[in-house]
Amino acid sequence: MCGIVACILKDGSAAPVLLECVRRLEYRGYDSVGIATSDPMIRIKKDSGKIDEVDAELDLADLPGSMGIAHVRWATHGLPTAENAHPHTDCSGEIAVVHNGIIENYLEVKEELESEGHIFRSETDTEVIPHLIEKYMDEGMDLEAATATALRKLRGAYAIAVVSSREPGRIVGARKESPLIVGVGEGEYFLASDVPAILNHTSRVIYLDDGEMVILDGDLRVTDMEGNTVEKEIHSIDWSADMAEKGGYDHFMLKEIHEEPSAVRDTLTEWDEVLGVVEEIGEVERICFVACGTSYHASLVGKYLFESLLGIPTDVILASEFRYSAGALNDRTLAIFISQSGETADTLNALRAANSRAKTLAIVNVLGSSATREAQHVLYTRAGPEIGVAATKTYVSQLTVIYMLVAAMGAPELMDRLGRVPEFMERALKDEDSIRELAATCSDVSDFFFIGRGFAYPTALEGALKLKEITYIHGEGYAAGELKHGPLALIDNGVPVVAISPPGPCHDKTLSNVEEVRARGARVIGVGSISDESLRKEADDFIGLDPEVDDVISPLIYIVPLQLLSYHVSVERGLDPDKPKNLAKCVTVE
Known part of the structure; x- marks a missing residue:
């Protein structure tokens, strides 16, 4: 799990902006950090350690160029070292890539590339991407076509951003099973793994879907992997940049615990949406919650509520184990998928498996995330951005939606009690x-x-x-x-x-x-x-x-x-x- 950002600015230096943006993604990973800018030569600073530590040593913002890419890493392949930190480059240093995800067939691709003379410098799965792009650009493809061709050869999950000194002024991004958004500013553009990264610069975003690419070069174009243009909706985010700041608290976690009363109040405003979704779903004979971690515990509360108050048989299944239970779903089952981000890999894969078998409902905190686009029905928690890794206010917001769902399905007496929850929390x-x-x-x-x-x-x-x-x-x-x-x-x-x-x-x-x-x-x-x-x-x-x-x-x-x-x-x-x-x-x- 990692965080990536990229930007093309109309003026000014990209490195300080990239550093500020990637700081807002440090909750996604913090064992190494790196920035690459293009002016048009690609220049890179990266090392292992938390952002503040690396910045104190390298002065990450001191890189020329008005465009670039950045990355904060949580190691999966290779130890957290300077060599394994992103961005990764091709043999010549003319192509740089940042990547979130896992390339499952990287070993066989790496062996093939090494046999062709490519030299690798890291232990990561990511490094095969710039070398593949190099291979196809050497064969005459432009950066967009070479990136698409490279990605078709890979198996696994990815959100990437690519720059090349061979095509200055251009950034190519793509996603498959890892989140990637496009930020649309005034004459400038951003890529990011998550909305908080870019809130200081724009609140207008495009959510890329699996198999889509974005080309930024003074303009914005979204395509599929065959190069066909895809029309995308621009969403306005109602989170402010201040919501993603500490607000005087020592840590985000403490701030977010103290925000729980307001998070519950805001989530309770979704009551009409809950009633509408319940009407759309119709009658069900069984509930099946699917979730991970804290969301799994929220689901267990849901099981007690559905079974004790409504008498509806309810199961709670860890998303990573769901494949063994998918066969028991039918069209009289409501499968409820809970994910703060709406991008949790295990939960998304379970949702895709369930969509053809059962009624599906996603309970999510992030507007426009993958789960919201793939589930048949969606309910939003209104917790706002949660930066602390340990879930706090998103947990109570998930619980609030579950209680409202139970109330709407036959236990309306819960609503009066829910209305007093913020008061109890404040005490x-x-x-x-x-x-x-x-x-x-x-x-x-x-x-x-x-x-x-x-x-x-x-x-x-x-x-x-x-x-x-x-x-x-x-x-x-x-x-x-x-x-x-x-x-x-x-x-x-x-x-x-x-x-x-x-x-x-x-x-x-x-x-x-x-x-x-x-x-x-x-x-x-x-x-x-x-x-x-x-x-x-x-x-x-x-x-x-x-x-x-x-x-x-x-x-x-x-x-x-x-x-x-x-x-x-x-x-x-x-x-x-x-x-x-x-x-x-x-x-x-x-």
């Missing part, structure tokens, strides 16, 4: 100081456990995931009733156990599980109603939430203090919660 956020103090006392542990029953179980899973993602502490979420079936063997003196126990039918049983772990020396962190004296008495530490929040609505509110706890533990450990190691925001490769 939870006021307790941040005590959560910060709690984090300071448990930042040096090696294990953390989260337990809950019923609607609290997905919250336990998501709380554990947040902790793992940004603190690197081993965290596990369990259904509290499963403790005796194995996990209890891991409980020892001082091990933190977060017991999530909102008011409801599961409360007393969860309290019994709390007593079990206390008897084995665990440090219990209770999360429950502020008026829950039973849990408060059993817990070593207690996080109290509004007593009007019951178990059904609790996933939306009880996750807030768990997100804050993980955030502050990460900061206590001297880590950057926005940029967890080995992870990227949008997983665009399988």
